[in-house]
Amino acid sequence: MSHTRVPADGRRPGGRRRARPRGRGGRVRRVVLPALLVAVLAAGGGAWGLYRGLEGNLKDGAVDLGAALGDEKNRPAREAAAGDALNLLLLGSDSRAGADAAPAGGRVDGARSDTALLVHIARGRTEAVAVSIPRDTLVTRPACTRPDGTELPPARRVMFNSVYALAGPACTVKTVERMSDVRVDHLVEVDFAGFKGIVDAIGGVTVRLDQPIASGLRLDAGEHRLDGEEALEFVRTRHGYGDGSDLGRIGLQQKFLGALLTEVKRQDLLGSPAKLYRIADRLTESLTTDSELASLSALADFGRSLEGIDPAAMDTIMLPVEYDRADPNRVVPAEPMASRLWEAIRTDAEIPESARRSPAAGAGPAGS
Structure with missing residues (x-):
């Protein structure tokens, strides 16, 4: 993160209070797609003009x-009070895999979204969570209009990832806004076929496992160099690792990001x-965005606004x-922790430690 002078009260220029140092048990987790996106946009913001072929x-x-x-x-x-803070919903999906001819925004049948992150860019654009x-x-799904124009009625107690499968990314944004009361300013969707290509373009990523993966991608504990296909299997692994839950899969994604940033x-x-x-x-050939970001110049401007953020x-x-x-077999937001988290995001405030812990068995500290 850029070295800015922090006042004695511990608050940064954006109004956010300086994070307390964390020990090994409280290391900051990282998730694959948002940090890579921010890294490329921020680092390349000033150079996008050279890359007109990407348009x-x-x-x-x-x-x-x-x-x-x-x-x-x-x-x-x-x-x-949030000033120029903004919120970006980032989705990792398989909506485009092998389907370049179909518009991604309308490709819903059989598509899945395995990763969903609400990225909050703090006031001053020097910090992000x-x-x-x-x-x-x-979750409770609001009434939505599908990409084909048909109506989807509201429903209670539906799986979060089913919203994308049934009605696409716009309905996912609407559901996130409804569950969090947080305004979503932008949408970015990255398909997993593109993710594989990014890893291969880098030349692979080395990960270290403290326990084996015994299902699908079989890896012993220890160090492994993963190509794009293996990396995709790694971040989508659920069964055969840890407690076999979706929460363990999120942990693998966060582990991969650390390795990816190290490689970068x-x-x-x-x-x-x-x-x-x-x-x-x-990256650009695998992106779907909201209409305000759907040009190279808009992405360049957005990237330049993030230059103060250190993705690592x-x-x-x-x-x-x-x-x-x-x-x-399902989870629900834990209260009052979830509400405290959303309030902090909504008001661009420090996230309280009480909102960083997940009561679900095997989840551990939500920010560790």
Whole structure:
């Protein structure tokens, strides 16, 4: 993170209180896609003008959030105290795998979203926090319009990742706004086929496991060099590792990100225009965004606004959850921790330690 002078009261220029140092048990977790996105956009913001060939990679299918989400009075209001803070919903999906001919914004049948993070960029644009939402979380889905124009009625106690599968990314944004009362300013969706290409463009990533993975991708404890296909299996692994839950899968994603950022730093990828172009080429061809970001110039402007953020220092936590009493295979937001987390995001305040712990068995500290 950039070295800014912190006043004696511990508050940074953006109004956020300086995070307390953490020991090994409280290490900041990181999730794969948001930090890589921020890294490429921030590092490449000033150089996007050299990469005009990337414009053609941006596919049709941008999501018009204004039209999709309806009247402003039905959306969360912006908190005046938050200043220029903004919130980005980042989705990792398989909606484009092998389907370049289909607009991603309307490709819903059979598509899945395995990763969902609400990335809060703090006032002053020097700090960011990403909240990972477990896909097995039971939520209330609002009424939505599908990409094909048909209506989907509201429903209670549905799995969070089913919202994307049934109605696409705009309905996922609407559901997140409804569950959190946090305004979502932008949407970015990265397909997993593109994720594989990014890892291969880097030349692979080395991960270290403290316990084996015994299902699908079989890896012993120890160090392994993963190519794009193996990396994709790694971040999607659920069964055969830890307690076999979605919460364990999130832990693997966070472990992979640490290794990815280490590799980026080791190769100085973001300091080399040629290497950065190779990564950006893979990234842009796998992006779907909201309509306000759906051009190279808009992405460049957005990237320049993030230049003060160090992706390696991004604070990433998991939404506090607990196992559902009626269905122990599902989780629900744990109160009052979840509400405290959303309030901190909404008001651009320090996230309290009480909102960083997840009561669900095996989840451990949400920010560890």
